[in-house]
Amino acid sequence: MITVVGYDGSPPPPPAAERLAGAALVVGGARHLAAVPVPAGARTVVMGDVAQALDAVDGADGDVVVLASGDPGFFGIVRALRSRGHEPEVLPALSSVARAFARAGLSWDDALVVSAHGRDLRRAVNACRAHPKVAVLTAPGAGPAELGRALFPQSPRSFVVCEDLGGPNERVTRCRPAEATTRSWHEPNVVLVLDDGRAVGERGWIAGARPGPSSWALPEDAFEHRNSVVTKAEVRALALARLGPRVGDLIWDIGAGSGSVAIECARFGAAAIAVERDQESCERIRANVRAHGVRVAVSRGEAPAVLEHLPDPDAVFVGGGGPEVVRACASRALRGVVVALAAMERVRPTLDALAAEGLTAHAVQLQASRLSPLPGDVHRLAAANPVFVVWGERDAVPPPARAAGPSRRPQILARLPEGDT
Template sequence: MRVTVIGLDGGPLDPEARRHLEKATLVVGGARNIAAAPGVPPEVPTYELGPLEPALDALGAHEGSPVVLASGDPGFFGIVRALRERGHTLAVFPARSSVALAFARAGMSWDDALVVSAHGRDLRRAVNACRAHPKVAVLTAPGAGPAELGRELHPQTPRAFVVCENLGSPEERVVRVRPAEATTRPWNDPNVVIVYDPRKPVGPSGWIAGARPGPDGWALPETEFEHRNGQITKAEARAHILARLGPRVGDLVWDIGAGSGSVGIECARLGAAVIAVERDEESCARIRRNVQRHHVKVAVSRGEAPAVLDHLPVPDAIFVGGGGLRTIEACAPLALRAMVVSLAAVERVAPTLALLKAEGYSAEAVQLSAARFAPLPDGTHRLQPTNPVFVVSGAR
């Protein structure tokens, strides 16, 4: 079936879109859009959007010329996807997207911004994107709006909000607030929230919209990190650890017993939000210097695991590089997706494996050691081994 999809932004309709609307035999849309659309014939039946599936069923059963009304650009986090999945042929007349309008009202560029949707999704992933990236537009939903974002981000993540309500309508309102203030105010739906780091309101220019295309390599050499007396996860082991953690945009990773912060920093370079935990101030300061060197965002929490973990947001993945069996035991129930533990002593491997399996992980263990080429005085080379390390990993 051919379905016409018309986007609304408070402005006049495209003449061709209006002609389609005037000839419609069924109009489907939210109550606000049906009321706001000019030219809906009064005799034509309408179907108000609530749950999406019944509306799609009604469209599929209709014989005629149906029109779907949507907000903004229906091809951007909109109904076009669901209609295409049902096999409909579409004629789409988009309006200005709410994201484009929001950034215009804020007077900000947005080719350097991530855009995430909280509609029907876990707000946690949007929050983690805001923790990790300096400029994010969040398409909100009731129960997942400015107040909820503010509660999750304050006070650990220094951000500013631009809340854009009812864009394009007479009730339009644009408000600049801090996360703490956002938690105390009433907000009107629909709204878009621009979450940005006030220290970096303009990102670097690039050739791809949104997040940068990814780091130019990972498992960086140890020389890329300040560390103490060789106490750093070696690059070869780090490569395996990163593969098992699988950090990505929208994730939160804990780096427990972070040391130099090398694992957490590599996770941040791959787009994840990261919290590094260390017990002494000297190590925390070292991590902060390494974070600054690599131009990423890592929150550093000083404290003794497992006690400090009670105050941290829920992680998708956890790396434990130090802290002992008590720390591993405390962390294992908390990771939503993956947990990786680095161990120096073989005697700790079996208890750690058993612990992860008891918590419902599919667990494995490997021993990793690399032998690097090292020059000899006569111009030949020998193999110089790194200390072996045992890596226990679990996935849910």
């Protein structure tokens, strides 16, 4: 029998103590093994390399106890054990996230919980840029200082850094991102990243991030704009489909105008930066952002020079700027670039700029005619100007393989991913 025992600093409750007393093998971090009573005859394996520790569990003779922090079913070892075919009994303790929010005196059903443990920090940072209440499970090299460095100064937030909850070095510190960069922090720690004023949150029906918007490709009059300089709804619909904004993404909107694309990306939960050279337009973008109740950073300046100071985007919308700007965006975009163009002569250089940076390029001309009422209960077609939408994808999905004959063998799927610890 394999029992996973969660540890949160309290002595193991009776069922966990019983499993420990009868264990032939106890696996866990050095900190956990030192904190619980391990029977004299039991073999112990220190969980450094997770795969090696799991090998020991696979080959164990007799009952096994795996010690893990907090709730082992939450970003913990239970997934890895299951993926190796085990059906463990789980005796959870309080998750560090629940404990951290309790220390901060905040509800957390509306909080986003992200892990930087064994993963790239950038997705966690982007979630913090977009969402008002985020708990970050950290790792060495991806902790409070690195988070603070990434968020300062564009994203005003406050941190609640919770170190070694339940342990001898427990400390709860409220600070600003800038201050977090100058201090040293005990492992393990969890960081609550809060947008003051929005951190109390609304009562909802779903845990975590709010569901996506109920409608998108909003009409032009949902945004303040100057002389109809706003990406039309039909064009925005395709642009958003190709940008694919999600929680954890960062989207740039270059030549943002009214900020409509950046704002719609933020409504999908992505972090967004609107780049615009005109001061008045920047003010208009900020007003539109406020009106839509989202967060969008506004960077005033001229692309491509201003882009150097921005964090790498997942995807970019270019509403204004020539092939030089498109190429600069393509060189930085992790996933893709979408460009809206009125002039036909710009299409070829745009395709070339995307291809030069290794993106697979596509283009379409969109021409929408909206029904417009005429007297006498009839309608005419009001034609909008045609627009070219050109886009490039970094890792374009290859077309499905042609159906093969009956002798074709099924493909072996890649190995299941490793666990979360």
